[in-house]
Amino acid sequence: ENIAGGIVGEVKTRFAFIVNLFDWASFTGLFTIFTVYMFYQVLLYRFQFLHNEKFDNRFITLDLEDIDWRRTLNNRETILPLSRRERTKYITLWSTRMVERERTMFIKSAVFLTVATTKLIIYIFLDYSLFWILTIIRTHGRVRTNPRGITPLSLNVQGEGIVADILKSIIASFKF
Known part of the structure; x- marks a missing residue:
């Protein structure tokens, strides 16, 4: 186990720079793509607004x-x-x-956001409920029983004689 942990730790330290580089590049790349797309949409809207009389007029x-x-x-x-x-x-x-088109888009976005938020809240609630149930099972699921043969009961034979001695030896044979 120590050897495997050492190998994993060494691999992580050697490749940490490369992993961080890819993480940074992927974030920067996505940010750049979304920014360029946003500017493209703005320029396209402006062009259509200025050149098409019926567009969003x-x-x-x-x-x-x-x-x-x-x-x-x-x-x-x-x-x-x-x-x-x-x-x-x-x-x-x-x-x-807002104009009617903007109002319609706003209502659609609000409905989508509400549905997504509701689903997220339901997922979080279900996850927490499952965690809570499993915690209860783990806490109360530990049944402690006495090992076989050990009982809290004890028998005492009082008296003297052959029958008492036989009963005492039988009872002693069951005690561990």
Whole structure:
């Protein structure tokens, strides 16, 4: 056992640098991949937002307000103020409200997070319950019995004579 432990310890010390290097590289690699993917998604969104009129066009920007104000000064038709239905459909850039698509995605994410959290809590509860049951079994499962032949009972023969001597010898033969 000492030899096996020594071999394992020596192998661990010799390869610790390589294992740490791979751990660091895998973390850094994953971080880099996710960061690059995030920037790609941001650039793709920006490109589509700027070049496609129908893509996520639910925001009232300062430029739109400025254009609408200039149209008002020129006595031309304006889009602001919005109607009640339009107010639910369009928002300003700094609004705390969400558009319908964002709200739907938010609700889906919240439901997914709730389900995942509930499953995690159930798994933790089941794990702890199993641990608790096994601990109870281990604690109370130790049955201590007296070894065979040793009994807390004892017999005493009182008296004298041949019958008493025979009974005393029989009882003595059963005692260990």
